[in-house]
Amino acid sequence: MRGITPRREQGMADPVLAEMVYATGATESRHYAAVKPTIQAYRASWVTIAPRRDGVVNPQRTVVNDPAAMTARIKAKATELGADMVGVCRLQPDMIDLGSEVPHEFVIAACVAEDYEKVMQGPDAVEEEAMWTYARCAEIATELAAQIRAMGYPARAHHNGGSEVQAIPIFYQVGFGELGRHGSLINEKYGASFRPGFVTTDLPLVEDKPREFGVQDFCMNCNVCQRNCPGDAIPQDHVVTHGIKRWLIDLEKCYPYSRLREEYCHLCVDVCPYIVKSHPETYKAFMKERKQVGYKTPKTY
């Protein structure tokens, strides 16, 4: 199946970031240039396992007479490996990168939640938590794909070390939640504080369904992420893509805070009120801090 959704290049391969970095006279974004050893180690971990994203399929195929039971088994395995949420849907063109071919019928999403308590420890702790979570997702997807191939079905892991699939359309279709104003998918338990790993496969599975619980309507009136965005990068207006409201972040305004500084910026996710149910005290304390600085990020953040 051929993909139709453009993927923005990362790092200096992104023409928007490259133009902004070169305009400052630098050759690398300050955020990427100032990576700490722990973060480097996490990044190295998903690069190291990238060659195992795909591999040889066992020629002796396990017969699947009950796809529902197999789906339950796969979800249990992903949970055992450390996933906090697991969902399955049929692969669609909008879930695949523009120009890429993915020859599989299903996609399994396995997400790991970030420890929201880290937000109170500042941007370094938040970044470390985010990268740790990405590394865990890469390990889970790699192991899950290997186990499916061992059952005799093609399977490919998609994670930070290599991916041809798009997180948001898959998250929505497997029922993790709805797209929020800040551009991330919102789950009623984890807010937007979770990271993804995926496995595409032909293993017979049973699809989950999208779940809507009012996020898009809520985001029409809640401006908390907008008010807290230091770059004013989150727009007032939305567009519609395949029937879903999308608020497209202005990267020219986002990057000065998220790429041109050394510090990690995760504020739009951290202030999202959907996290309050699972972390009421931390969220309230964090928002009290935010209010004291006028919701804008001080230069020392």
Place this chain on the structure above:
Amino acid sequence: MEKLYVNEIGPDGDVSTVSLFYSHPEAQKIVDTLRADPDRAAYRYEIVEAVRHTLSEKQARRAAPAQKE
């Protein structure tokens, strides 16, 4: 930088925004790739200037004194 939307117009006239792009060549490259996909032959594409408002603009409008005619 320019701000441009690429819109996909379906056979039934439904408009779906592909994404936001920051230069005409970047947007045109996406359109050319989509047009080359035989599965999208029934779709049309347009590149339009992205008219975008921010919260600060909304607040500024609210803060502005009312104009009497």
